[in-house]
Amino acid sequence: ASEGDRLLAIRLLGRGPASQTEDVSRLGEILRPQFSAPVQQAALDRLKQINNPQVGETLLTGWKNYGPSLRTEVLSALLSRLEWVRDLLGAIQSGRIAAAEVSPVHQQRLLRHSEEKIRKQAGKLFAARNPDRQKLIENYAVVNHLTGNAERGAALYRQNCLACHQLKGEGNSVGPDLGTVADKPVETLLVAILDPNQAFETKYINYTAVTKSGRELSGIIAAETPNSITLRNSGGADEVILRSDLKELTSSKLSLMPEGLETILKPQDMTDLIAYIRK
Known part of the structure; x- marks a missing residue:
């Protein structure tokens, strides 16, 4: 029909x-x-x-x-x-x-x-809050009392954030441009970095698409047309999938932004990164 x-x-x-x-x-x-x-x-x-x-x-x-x-x-x-x-x-x-x-x-x-x-x-x-994440954020409150080094922060940004975020003309447009959050309080930035699933825009939810040929793709939905969807992966690459080729499309309920950055960014590192974002 x-x-x-x-x-x-x-x-x-x-x-x-x-x-x-x-x-x-x-x-x-x-x-x-x-x-x-x-x-x-x-x-x-x-x-x-x-x-x-x-x-x-x-x-x-x-x-x-x-x-x-x-x-x-x-x-x-x-x-x-x-x-x-x-x-x-x-x-x-x-x-x-x-x-x-x-x-x-x-x-x-x-x-x-x-x-x-x-x-x-x-x-x-x-x-409702994730109690473990909330405790972690409280532990990082010390960032308010440390002095940041923006030069070291720039290196940390390129190592850990550039694949998904833009800042000062560098990076990919998968997540928000970090320049738009530069004026936010330190507490807000800590929540966004350490507890990304507490609150995020629905456009940043991670989806998994399975095609009829058996391919499995993951990313945010960057665009939708009547006949296709475009998935953008964490490296910024786009993949257009025809709706007629879709076997399954499911959301993870989670932001594409991963939890666990505290294993990479200790409080001083976080201070340096925030100093670069706010520079």
């Missing part, structure tokens, strides 16, 4: 009560990355109109397969009905969805929800 025929057929699904449960499942399948972006959007638009408790669970079931742009739309849909909001919070509570995968905008909506129970549950979920 042509894409036009598919779009017309999608608009008819879920209208009859007798077939609604089956149609919700069909629409959920259409959200898979093998389908073009317009077809995915049409299926989501139709699901949003169906007042059925099964819809929330259907949207959550495919979460790990959604690209960043579709995730934003799905989160907005889930927040549109109270029952689906409860499903979303349940998924975060159980670990099916990482709290950091929910954008700050959507977190704010949950924290300001009209229902007090929702506000309280969201407050607990989004305040």
Whole structure:
């Protein structure tokens, strides 16, 4: 069937009560990355109109397969009905969805929800911290009292950060340009470096794609078109994959930025690196 025929057929699904449960499942399948972006959007638009408790669970079931742009739309849909909001919070509570995968905008909506129970549950979920990482960050607070050497920091940047970040015209555009965070407090930089999964933009989530030919690729989704996705790996190289060639696309729930940099960067090294970033 042509894409036009598919779009017309999608608009008819879920209208009859007798077939609604089956149609919700069909629409959920259409959200898979093998389908073009317009077809995915049409299926989501139709699901949003169906007042059925099964819809929330259907949207959550495919979460790990959604690209960043579709995730934003799905989160907005889930927040549109109270029952689906409860499903979303349940998924975060159980670990099916990482709290950091929910954008700050959507977190704010949950924290300001009209229902007090929702506000309280969201407050607990989004305040949760990795205790080991938190202790590590506290141990690195000494950085505030050390003197940094920007020249040594430049060498550390080139060894450890340049593959994924740009700074002062050097590096790759995989993660954020470090020049944009140069004016942030030291505490904020320590969290970003030592506990990268505490909070990050959804566009920096690491995905793994498996093609029908058996290739396995990993990286952030740098671009999406109706018929393809572009994965950018940690070295900055882009790989375009046709949706029709995709066997599977899953998110790791984690930032592409790795944990464990404390094994390489001791407090004085961290001080030097931050001095270079802020120079």
